[in-house]
Ligand code: SF4
């Protein structure tokens with residue numbers, strides 16, 4: 001999350017502290033642990049993924065991590081904070097992210 005905030009602050013040119021840009025509610029939302037109430041979670045087909053990085057760029061929480069130069073290393077999602085919004089799955093050009101119900105297969 002801090003990387004995302006840094007990026008937005010740089011683009012905005014604002015010198016205000018990050019807390020003024022996002023506000024306390026949004027900050028708490030982003031930091032909320034979702035493991036107990038998320039409805040869906042992303043499951044990545046590691047073999048089909050080409051590590052293009054698009055899902056990581058579009059994830060509003062900046063919680064998808066990958067090594068774009070080493071395909072032997074898995075793309076990971078920090079499920080402690082993932083909200084299950086499905087944006088990563090929607091933008092993946094190869095369709096290799098499936099949103100599965102929590103408690104389901106995957
Ligand atoms: S489901 Fe949403 S919050 Fe979770 S990794 Fe994908 S884009 Fe990020």
Ligand code: SF4
Pocket residue numbers: 044048049050051052053054055056066075091092093094095096097
């Ligand atoms: S957008 Fe799809 S192909 Fe690109 S890195 Fe993410 S999961 Fe892999």
